[in-house]
Amino acid sequence: xxxxxxxxxxxxxxxxxxxxxxxxxxxxxxxxxxxxxxxxxxxxxxxxxxxxxxxxxxxxxxxxxxxxxxxxxxxxxxxxxxxxxxxxxxxxxxxxxxxxxxxxxxxxxxxxxxxxxxxxxxxxxxxxxxxxxxxxx
Numbered sequence: 026x027x028x029x030x031x032x033x034x035x036x037x038x039x040x041x042x043x044x045x046x047x048x049x050x051x052x053x054x055x056x057x058x059x060x061x062x063x064x065x066x067x068x069x070x071x072x073x074x075x076x077x078x079x080x081x082x083x084x085x086x087x088x089x090x091x092x093x094x095x096x097x098x099x100x101x102x103x104x105x106x107x108x109x110x111x112x113x114x115x116x117x118x119x120x121x122x123x124x125x126x127x128x129x130x131x132x133x134x135x136x137x138x139x140x141x142x143x144x145x146x147x148x149x150x151x152x153x154x155x156x157x158x159x160x161x162x
Contacts, residue, residue, distance in 0.1 A: 032095055032156060035102070035149030039092040042105065042142055046085035049135075054078025066127035099157035102150040109143040 052060050057074035061067075088105070091098050116136040119125050125132050150157065 032149075032153045034145065035095055035153040035157075036092055038105075038142065038145035038149040039088050039095070041145065042109075043085045043088045043092065045138060045142065046081050046088065050078045050081030050085055052078070053081060061127075064127035064131035066125070066131075095153065096156050097158070099150070099154075102146060102153075102157060105146045106143055106150065109139050109146060113139045113143060 053074050055078070057071045057078070058068070061069050061074070087101075091101050095102075113136055116132055116139070120132050120136070
């Protein structure tokens with residue numbers, strides 16, 4: 026029972042990551058040009074964005090697999106935290122250096138969402154540290 030309580034935050038973070046990843050992944054895979062047009066940004070070749078949709082969808086599937094059995098997945102959770110943190114830093118850098126010319130809300134929302142996911146995954150990872158580590162024989 027204690028193990029179950031320790032994984033609640035981790036599992037919440039994983040399910041949110043799965044949902045967000047599927048939404049963005051499907052958008053980048055299926056409608057990348059519409060996404061750029063909707064943001065008000067400069068046109069971009071769809072193929073430059075479309076491949077990332079497949080990667081993000083695969084990431085969502087992997088996250089869902091870990092959600093069903095998070096035991097001994099410390100490396101994957103560390104990876105999640107790092108990916109989200111680096112994504113936040115990349116978005117912030119582009120925003121601060123004025124590389125982004127679309128609507129502010131279109132970059133602010135993902136930046137804030139990724140920052141929240143970074144905190145959630147680190148919090149959940151810390152609470153579930155006993156089940157995440159690989160046990161020695």
